Amino acid sequence: MSDLAIKIEDLAKRYRIGSQVGSYKTFREALTGLAQAPWRRLQSIRSARRGEGDNTLWALDGVDLEIPAGEPIAIIGPNGAGKTTLLKVLSRITKPTRGRVELHGRVGSLLEVGTGFHPELSGRENIFLNGAILGMRKTEILRKFDEIVAFSEVDRFIDTAVKHYSSGMYVRLAFAVAAHLEPEILLVDEVLAVGDVQFQKKCMGKMGEVGRQGRTVLFVSHNMTAVKALCSRAILLRDGKVAAQGDTIDVVKEYQRQTSIGGSAERTWRVENAPGNKIARLLAVRIRDASGNVGSDIDSQQPFKIEIDFENLTDRALLGTSVILHNEEGECVLSTISNNDPAWHGKMRPRGTYRSCCQMPASLFPDGPLLISVVIWGDNYKWGFTENEVAIVQIHETAGSARGDFLKRMDGVVRPALPWTSEPIGTPANEPEATRR
């Protein structure tokens, strides 16, 4: 038996972006395609000469990896770095465009809990069905049945159709089945982001246990706390390539460093590809520091502004904006909504472009990146569209910040400078009075 669990050589996967929207063809298109084939071939030669065609995306682009057996390994990276695609290729769901993969051992994948659950079937029936879909044998499911039910904590409702379950129960049952899958190589994608805190802890414990049993776990996550707790080694993906690998602490640090460099203070869209709908579209998001300069490096003791430029495409529209901030661990720090805008909230806006501006107070955020997502909504919150992680603010703590002279780790999604005072409330002479009480 080799010591390697997975060996990946020059792995690449290309997607056609254009075909992601209307991914399937119709017969008519195929037929007209035949007629146009010579012309299309000409075009493709031309676009090949220009370099990459603009409608293809390399989700993975030359990945080489050797993953030793019996170790939990984290895969981290920004959105769109190719993490999920890598898991999909490893679990054979999709075929790579180029390169090869060697897998030593049975592979189980948890890309989403509860796939294949049928709402009309009972909990008991779904355990068998889902187990079979994940690749368990019937005898194996029978053997672990009681354990699965106990883990899921839904024993009283095991013969109820799962459509009557609460979402929490549903997820617990689904994870319980998946957690009892015992492959040599387990691929996990972000499933821990489910259930309540208590159950998440239980899941983390189970994952750790799987790792300790000497099985290989590949764990994709945005949650750096979970990554650090579960995995000793990590791989950083960026733009479909391996950007770093090694000790988890170092790789996470590298990721955080890269994220802050990649912090973009401004993002603008051309009209053709601006996100939006028939009523409004987003044109730009930018960050301005206290002196009005566009920049993503912000002193934690200074206020800053987030500007959202958008276009109103109709003549009378009730429009507003929101901002949502996440920290690098993926936790939501705050969300804020423009419904206290004195000029336009609740008023119809005429056609035109607008700039919505949100003032962030000084001394609120801790050191680190903040990922900004924006929402444009309308008609009394009836609709809205969100653009995730459009800009990144990097907050820097300087001398005099809320952490003061304390240099160790401080928890919390916010770190406001709160006034502290203390005063004497007694002298030693009053002590007997206190003990008397």
Next chain:
Amino acid sequence: MGLRELVEYHELLYFLVWRDIKVRYKQSVLGAAWAIIQPFTTMVVFTIFFNRLAGVGSGEIPYPLFSYAGLLPWIFFAQGLSQSSNSLVGSANLIRKVYFPRVVVPMSSILSGLVDFALAFVVLVAMMGFYGVRPAASIVALPLFVLLALVAALGVGLWLAALNVEYRDIRYVVPFIIQLWLFVTPVIYPSASVVAKLEESGLPGWLYGLNPMAGVVEGFRWGLFGGTAPGPILLASVGSSLVLLISGAMYFWRVEETFADVV
């Protein structure tokens, strides 16, 4: 290639069939009765319009029995086609998230039709009792014709399921195909009339057997009621069914790797 994997995943196939059956009968008010109502009412309509009004004959066998016996394998086949052609697209969520041999999805949707078939068969037995028709000795061959219907349904079903992933308008074509196919299959009329016409115009009669369902329906009736065994037609149907199955499986295996990206 894909066969060994299929053996490995036979339990999944079993569970998917079991799920289809369970869900089908759980959700509908009449449940299992549907499996009987459909062929029975069709038989009644056929008897009134084709036999009584249009004068289509059925030899010694009473026409209701004749058409019902033809409808059983036909409905199994037709439902197999319509269920399997949509099966992969209907399981898109599964296909995008988990790996398993994709062929179990269309297979299970065809196999689950066997339960409906069995229920409708009970009515057939009752009808034979009612008309006082005793089963022929050839009834031992009956399972073989069910198997042939399965092979034919699977062959066409694999083609349609795989094509439907890539070309979504297949789902509009399928009901149309089924409708036309019924008329070229000897459900309403006996195959002898078609064979006679073929031979009259100097063509070999077995050509009719290139429609796999011609052999299935003819063989099924022979199994039940006896008479002259369907020779050349049956052979041609076995051949065409196998060609459909093998080509369907080959096409399916060639394109299944891309299902997750396009479904």
